[in-house]
Amino acid sequence: MTVVRHLTILQYDQTAAVAPSADLVLWSRLGSAYAPEELAGLLKEQSLIELGGMIRPAEDIALFRADMADWPGRGEVSEWQAAIEDWVRANDECRRHILERLYDENPLPAGAFPDLTIVPWRSSGWNNDRNVIRLLDMMAARGEVAVTGRRGREKLWDLAERVYPDDPVVPAEEARLERNRRRLRALGIARGRAAETLGEANDVGEAGEPAVIEGVRGRWRVDPAYLDGAFEGRAALLSPLDRLVFDRKRMADIFEFDYQLEMYKPVEKRRWGYWALPILYGDRLVGKVDASADRTEGVLRVHAVHEDEPFDDGTAAAVDAEIEDLADWLTLDLVRKR
Numbered sequence: 001m002t003v004v005r006h007l008t009i010l011q012y013d014q015t016a017a018v019a020p021s022a023d024l025v026l027w028s029r030l031g032s033a034y035a036p037e038e039l040a041g042l043l044k045e046q047s048l049i050e051l052g053g054m055i056r057p058a059e060d061i062a063l064f065r066a067d068m069a070d071w072p073g074r075g076e077v078s079e080w081q082a083a084i085e086d087w088v089r090a091n092d093e094c095r096r097h098i099l100e101r102l103y104d105e106n107p108l109p110a111g112a113f114p115d116l117t118i119v120p121w122r123s124s125g126w127n128n129d130r131n132v133i134r135l136l137d138m139m140a141a142r143g144e145v146a147v148t149g150r151r152g153r154e155k156l157w158d159l160a161e162r163v164y165p166d167d168p169v170v171p172a173e174e175a176r177l178e179r180n181r182r183r184l185r186a187l188g189i190a191r192g193r194a195a196e197t198l199g200e201a202n203d204v205g206e207a208g209e210p211a212v213i214e215g216v217r218g219r220w221r222v223d224p225a226y227l228d229g230a231f232e233g234r235a236a237l238l239s240p241l242d243r244l245v246f247d248r249k250r251m252a253d254i255f256e257f258d259y260q261l262e263m264y265k266p267v268e269k270r271r272w273g274y275w276a277l278p279i280l281y282g283d284r285l286v287g288k289v290d291a292s293a294d295r296t297e298g299v300l301r302v303h304a305v306h307e308d309e310p311f312d313d314g315t316a317a318a319v320d321a322e323i324e325d326l327a328d329w330l331t332l333d334l335v336r337k338r
Contacts, residue, residue, distance in 0.1 A: 001042060001048075001057070003029050003030065004026075004048060004056075004057055005057050006186060007243060008057075008182045009054040009055065009200055009243070010022040010039075010055040011053065011054055011055075011199065011241045012050055012053050012054065012055055013241055016293070017263070017293065018275055018292060018293050018300075019293065022039060022055060023036045023039065024238075024239035025239050025242055025243075026038075027326070028238055028239070032328055032329040034329070043055070044149065046058055046148075049061055050147040050155075052141070054199055058165050059165065059167065060182075061165060062168065062170050062175075063178055063179050065143060065170070066169055066171055066172035066175055068143030069143060069169070070172065071142045071143070072085045072141075084138060087119060087121065087138075088135065088138050088139075090118055091116075091117040091135060093118070094118075094135060095135060095139060095144075097113065097114075097116055098132075098136065098145070099139075099145075099159070102145065102157060102158055106158040107148045107149060107156035108156065109154045110133045110154070110155065111154070113132050115132050117135065136155075136157060143160050144159070144160055145159060145160055146159075146162075146163035148162070148163050176205070180205040181207045183200075183201065184204040184222075185225070187204070187223075187243065187250075188222070189213075189220055189221070189222045189254070190202065190203060190204045190221060190247075191204070191220055191250065192204060192205060192219040192221050193205075193219065194249070200246075202247040202250065204221050207221055207223075208222050209221065209222055210222075213253070216253045216254070231283065233282030234318065235281050235315070235319050235321070236279075236281075237278075237289055237319075237322050237323070237326060238278045238280055240259075240277065240278065241261075242278070244278075245257070245259065245285070251285070255285040257285040257308070258308070259276075259278055260272075261276075262276065263275055272288040272290055272304075272306050273288070273291075273304065274290075274292065275291075276288040276290045276291075277289040277291065279305075281315050281318060285308075286307070286308055286311070286315065287311070287319075289302060289304075290302070290304040290306065291303065291323075293330055293332060295332070298332055298333055300326065300327040300334050301337075302323060302334065302336040302337065303337050304337065305319065305323075
């Protein structure tokens with residue numbers, strides 16, 4: 001719980017080529033003492049809550065309630081915001097049916113609701129014919145429904161008032177500033193303004209203090225708590241969705257690290273692997289581990305360790321120890337390609 005509060009979020013992702021991303025993030029911080037059952041237990045007791053594909057401390061939901069109340073946005077909304085508001089309004093009969101069913105029969109998966117939409121959702125193709133799922137997402141953004149758990153990979157929905165803590169709503173501007181402060185605490189250093197991404201912002205506004213990174217453009221902000229020089233580095237294998245590397249531009253600017261998640265690339269075009277794990281050593285990102293968990297065979301296969309620059313003996317030994325710890329944590333035999 002302490003780790004999640006510090007990071008502010010764990011991204012929920014179903015890919016488990018090595019292990020689910022949320023579990024990998026916690027293992028990278030806590031080591032083999034971490035058990036995935038702990039995360040599952042905190043979600044079940046709703047100390048942690050899934051919102052917008054991100055697992056957050058329950059007490060942080062109060063920082064989003066004002067935005068939910070003002071959905072799709074306050075002030076003059078964009079053309080896109082107006083369009084989705086019109087789409088939800090056009091399908092109000094389906095929305096009301098979902099709320100009535102949840103009131104009587106919670107929790108329910110999306111498949112339990114008949115598609116009563118009048119206007120279908122249209123996108124570039126990814127979300128076509130997913131009308132009920134998209135409507136549930138919009139209703140969650142409005143603060144009407146919430147994810148209360150999962151059955152396998154399928155979300156279970158309930159009325160938000162039954163899921164979210166009954167904490168006072170934090171006013172919108174105060175909530176925005178507090179989210180920025182917490183995000184900067186998690187990242188250490190970040191841009192004041194950055195490109196928007198789905199799920200979670202990458203910038204921190206005016207939080208912290210202004211900073212300059214020599215040789216790097218942009219207006220940066222730093223959390224002063226990290227300037228006391230007390231850092232002690234180690235080796236760590238990171239999830240590709242770890243917040244340290246999630247903002248790829250920040251990653252490239254600060255660490256000069258060349259990396260892409262290649263799971264969507266054809267095999268022949270991959271340089272590092274399907275779900276390659278970035279390697280952190282000290283204060284540098286130094287390579288990638290191409291590994292996959294074969295649970296049928298009971299092995300963790302390490303296909304390659306890509307060294308951005310040749311590892312010295314200390315780095316190689318530390319990375320090898322992390323790979324061995326990963327296999328132990330997964331209770332799989334380690335098989336390495338030599």
